[in-house]
Amino acid sequence: MLNDRLDLLTDYPFQRLADLLGGAPGPDTIIMSIGEPQHAAPPMVARIIAEQAHLWGKYPPAAGTPDFRAATAVWLTRRFDLPAGLIEADKAILPVAGTREALYLIAQTVVGSGKKRPVVLLPNPFYQVYVGAAIMAGAEPIFVPGADGPASQPDFSTLPDDILDRVALAYLCSPGNPQGSVADADLLERTVRLARRHDFVLAVDECYSEIWDQAPPPGALAACARLGEGLANVLVFHSLSKRSSVPGLRSGFVAGDPTVMAAFGRVRSYGGAAIPLPILAAATALWQDEAHVEENRRLYRAKLDIAEHLLGGRFGFTRPPGGFFLWLDVGDGEAAALRLWREANIRVLPGRYLSRDGVGDRYIRVALVHDLDTTERALTRLAQVL
Numbered sequence: 001m002l003n004d005r006l007d008l009l010t011d012y013p014f015q016r017l018a019d020l021l022g023g024a025p026g027p028d029t030i031i032m033s034i035g036e037p038q039h040a041a042p043p044m045v046a047r048i049i050a051e052q053a054h055l056w057g058k059y060p061p062a063a064g065t066p067d068f069r070a071a072t073a074v075w076l077t078r079r080f081d082l083p084a085g086l087i088e089a090d091k092a093i094l095p096v097a098g099t100r101e102a103l104y105l106i107a108q109t110v111v112g113s114g115k116k117r118p119v120v121l122l123p124n125p126f127y128q129v130y131v132g133a134a135i136m137a138g139a140e141p142i143f144v145p146g147a148d149g150p151a152s153q154p155d156f157s158t159l160p161d162d163i164l165d166r167v168a169l170a171y172l173c174s175p176g177n178p179q180g181s182v183a184d185a186d187l188l189e190r191t192v193r194l195a196r197r198h199d200f201v202l203a204v205d206e207c208y209s210e211i212w213d214q215a216p217p218p219g220a221l222a223a224c225a226r227l228g229e230g231l232a233n234v235l236v237f238h239s240l241s242k243r244s245s246v247p248g249l250r251s252g253f254v255a256g257d258p259t260v261m262a263a264f265g266r267v268r269s270y271g272g273a274a275i276p277l278p279i280l281a282a283a284t285a286l287w288q289d290e291a292h293v294e295e296n297r298r299l300y301r302a303k304l305d306i307a308e309h310l311l312g313g314r315f316g317f318t319r320p321p322g323g324f325f326l327w328l329d330v331g332d333g334e335a336a337a338l339r340l341w342r343e344a345n346i347r348v349l350p351g352r353y354l355s356r357d358g359v360g361d362r363y364i365r366v367a368l369v370h371d372l373d374t375t376e377r378a379l380t381r382l383a384q385v386l
């Protein structure tokens with residue numbers, strides 16, 4: 001009765017965590033397992049949604065509004081220093097209800113019968129949605145560990161040609177969840193060239209690109225600009241969930257190769273949620289404002305300072321260049337998560353649930369999403385218990 005591909009999906013990481021820990025979080029539990037930003041949402045969100053309330057009576061167009069597409073094209077061009085005209089807003093950008101659904105639906109758009117035994121390449125460790133997307137699309141997922149160890153980015157160009165010729169889709173995540181590493185400009189260019197040579201779609205998940213410590217991470221569209229050939233074979237995924245601390249708004253966008261975007265738009269018109277017009281109006285204003293993003297970064301940096309002070313020199317601690325997770329080498333991630341739960345009332349995620357082939361087994365992922373005091377309290381307890 002059910003789709004037998006479901007048998008190939010392992011349980012979602014948070015289900016596995018619930019099974020490991022048992023018991024529900026209580027009022028004093030500090031939840032650091034979920035990357036759900038808890039900084040205050042910018043006040044403009046509630047204001048604009050209230051002002052646009054008359055639009056709840058309208059079905060929104062699947063392609064969003066011209067204002068939204070223009071604002072995101074301007075933002076991409078400024079943020080990644082792209083040549084004017086590289087992004088044609090009406091052909092190369094679509095709003096999505098958070099990037100999770102988009103990262104899932106892109107596999108359903110791209111994987112088909114065009115390639116024999118299609119492959120989807122994924123980083124290892126990885127954001128779990130990539131795996132589900134690959135499996136439900138009928139592709140073989142191939143997990144590629146970081147080129148320089150578990151905290152680094154994968155280099156797909158090291159794979160043999162017989163695999164690369166079968167690739168329909170490759171996911172890169174920069175800055176990476178969970179490890180926060182950044183794909184540098186060379187790696188991005190190499191991977192874009194590879195996608196073009198082997199004719200696959202490169203989906204670059206850049207939803208942590210605005211949460212950075214020392215320097216803004218480079219983006220895949222800038223690699224396209226340097227290489228020429230427009231945006232061929234490349235898509236980027238951006239979200240307001242992390243940038244603007246509004247995970248509940250469910251708002252992001254996809255931009256890239258107009259041919260792939262047209263196909264993605266067709267799939268979304270059947271199976272994707274159109275974004276309500278009041279939400280698109282708020283999202284448009286958020287992409288036009290950088291002040292709240294700078295404040296967000298300031299708060300994350302302050303939390304990294306606390307983490308460095310309390311954990312520096314232990315657990316292989318390094319300041320992640322991007323994102324808001326600590327990826328700590330604790331020897332046995334599941335055992336450490338269990339101890340932290342039982343002895344410190346803190347929930348963290350074992351790296352095993354975000355990886356395959358043992359790559360993340362020694363690690364825990366700790367989300368620094370709370371206020372400074374809560375973060376300090378939690379990391380102090382963590383340092384005492386482990």
Ligand SMILES: Cc1ncc(COP(=O)(O)O)c(C=O)c1O
Nearest residue numbers: 035098099100127177239241252
């Ligand atoms: C790497 C990565 N990509 C995408 C997402 C999806 O975010 P959203 O659907 O809120 O845009 C997340 C959320 O945690 C993530 O960690």
